[in-house]
Amino acid sequence: MSREFGAALVAEIPRLRRYARALTGDAARADDLVQDCLERAWSRLHLFRAGSALRPWLFSILHNLHANAARAFSRTPPGVDLDPDALGEAVAPAHDVQIELGELERALHRLPEEQRAVLLLVGLEQLSYQEAAEVLGVPIGTVMSRLSRARERLRGLLGGVEGPRLRRVK
């Protein structure tokens, strides 16, 4: 069983790295997080229910590790959404609706942690609401309200009622 488990873990690495990269915005920190996640997965192998989906389980481990690390650096009480409107006021609405990817990335990291995680799990990793709720350990209604706030906040930060049109600037 352990060899199959190792192979299954290897197959999940790219997805874990993508999520961790987007969550942290830092390639080295993201890979540290993934490494911790893989090691934790081994130590919790006995808790993994055979036949259940591996990916949400791994995301939940990664999420918990990240939340614990973030808590150590932040005085923000865990599980409490920041006032989303308080964040936007520092940002003048963009006159140009055409936004750059860099703007999207900066805006993403202005979101409260909880909102960013939900948006990435659903919008990027395409987990179902139910799976995202399990990963984050919150009710499905909380997933939906955070998702709604995250998208609306990003739309505001990107200054587009019409919607941002992305162009790649690198």
Place this chain on the structure above:
Amino acid sequence: MNRRPVSEADLHAWLDGELPPARRLEVDAWLAEQPEAAARLRAYAEIDHGLHVLYDDVLAEPVPARLRAAATAAPPRRRAAGWARAAAAAGWLLLGGVAGWSGHTWIGPDGIGGVSELEVAHEALAAHVVYVPEVRHPVEVEAAQGAHLAAWLSKRMGHPIRPPALEVLGFQLLGGRLLPDGSGQPAAQFMYQDATGHRLTLYVTRCDDVRETAFRFTSRDGLDAFYWADGVLNYALVGDIGREALEGAAHEVYRQLEL
């Protein structure tokens, strides 16, 4: 036509493919009449698309070697912290939600144990084959003489040693015996039996240095063994009760010996 009002949650669920088909059609129809909401949804979709443009490159990157290693090889077992051991002693870890404290309940990859541990496992398998079929004298000292058994084996091994209790798994201790290990040093074998006559043996030898390893698994001729090193002792638990059951028993042995 009586349509339910479209909520904010409906819009996101529409975008995320979470709506049942019938409701999706209703929202489609509503959106056709609500250009502002439709534009907002397009903006949300653009954001999702932008996230993919930003981060999908990561999927194509080569997997770093350290991550591949972490995925395929279990890490070295972490030593129980003092408080964790104290908690285990207090029996907290037997409570449901935390059954099996994670620090010492993981399995290493098959067959990647140190050579010496694997040799111990093979000795254990051989000793199991020799003594388990014994009906009249499976053990030298019977379990009824529990204190004597522990004292005798401890003295001969030169290290305190006692047989773990496996009643919780349905196995009664039959007793123990002393054997020469592969290098002629004393080794202890404890034997257990369940109600159906299945027998387990726990084989214990001294190691030369202080080490800790993961649980490893090996198998020979239909007989399975989990083996590990902890401190100055090597352990191997042998039986033919199925790998999962044997793994559970190995965890239980480890847990008790850790106390």
